Amino acid sequence: MAAKSYPVELTAPDIEPYRKGNTGIEFVTSFDSGVPGPHVAINAITHGNEICGAIALDTLLKQGVRPVKGKLSFAFVNHMAYSRFDPANPDASRFVDEDFNRVWVEDRLDGKEDTVELRRARELRPFFDSVDLLLDIHSLGTYSKPLMICHGLEKERNFAAEVNFPAYIMCGSGHIVGKRIIEYTPFNDPKNGKVALLVESGQHWAASSGRVAMDTAMHFLRVAGVVDPAVIERNLSPEGKNPPKAQIWExxxxxxxxxxxxxxxxxxxxxxxxxxxxxxxxxxxxxxxxxxxxxxxxxxxxxxxxxxxxxxxxxxxxx
Structure with a gap:
């Protein structure tokens, strides 16, 4: 069975206005409340063809969302691949040289290899080192139901269960080589409280994936406790409110x-x-x-x- 083609129902936003950011790292913007609390971050476009996260971050930045405690950051991570997104050939912009979500291994980050994605990972590494709670927004190649992925540590399962969105929480690895951002060492240490989760929001370009990406971000921010509840209320879709208890799978x-x-x-x-x-x-x-x-x-x-x-x-x- 060959890979199917799917209609592109979403419009990829222009993220160029966010290039400069305010952190010294392109396309990374942080807001500090000045009140003690965690550093919470939301990632988009880890894969350049997965545009639903970019839509969610673009919306939140345009709304001027700010934290009421701690620090809140928005990161467009593989902007190099995203800049190549073409709705006429939407699969072609997943990455430039290699999968950005497999390079998070210290031997490679500290090594001398040179790829577009490794260079960007090295730029972002100090940022991720500072993050306490991370949501990495992705999407899927089929019309699968949306799902949340964690590597499987108890702290991750507990946090994902509190987020309770989407309806499936999947624990454990599943790839063959490399490490995902959510498995990067600071997040994958059972001795600290740092947690990173990955949401697969639905088929890459289905209209529903944009809604699921935003709903997941809102439930994530609800548990993180760093934004005004009014932000969450105005951004949750009717389908995202009062979700049933999520199933947990390994x-x-x-x-x-x-x-x-x-x-x-x-x-x-x-x-x-x-x-x-x-x-x-x-x-x-x-x-x-x-x-x-x-x-x-x-x-x-x-x-x-x-x-x-x-x-x-x-x-x-x-x-």
Missing amino acids: VTGGLTAKTEDFRFAEEYIGMEVIEKAGTPIAYDGGETLVTPHDDCLLMMPSYKQGVGMRKLRLCRRIG
Whole structure:
């Protein structure tokens, strides 16, 4: 099954007015209340083709949102890739040289490699070192239901459960190499209170992903406690108010293509729950791949071709 094309229902905002910022780092803007409290940050465009986060930050900056305690920052992180976004070819601007959400490994950050994304990561590293609570806004390649991702530490699960939006909280890794921003060492230390969460807001360019991105940001800021509740009230959509208790799932494994002849047993979009262990879900060359346990949720199927490509994450409900 080849990757599908999807309509672009969102309009990518012009972020050039935010280039200078006020932190000495391009496209990073911070506001300090002068009142003790955490440093809270929201990221957009970690991937340049995922524009819903840019829409949310553009809206909040235009509203003049300021913290009532602590510090609040807005960061357009991979602006280099985003500047190439073209609605006629929207997948092409995901990154410039490499996936920005896999470079957060000290050996690479401290090393001598030179890519566009590594240079930007090194610029942003002191900023992320100062952040206590981070929301990284992303979107998905299919019409999957939205989901929140945390690496899985207890502090992350607890904070994500308080945010309680979207309706699925997914705990654990699921990629093959590198580290995501939410796994960068300061956030992935169980001995401190720093927490980083990643929201997948829905299909990249679906109108609903813009709404989910803003609703998630509002619930995140509600728990962080750094903005006036009136900000949250005016920005929550009707669908974002009074959400049900979120389900918590753990990533138990994944499927990675071993051959060019990888195909799913059905056309999955993500978040399907397969009732019985041993149910075929994919074929890879001559191998049949099956669910490893009952009630197995299929998370983030990828239709991108290539040996070594992570195709699917497998999850079990917990809590």
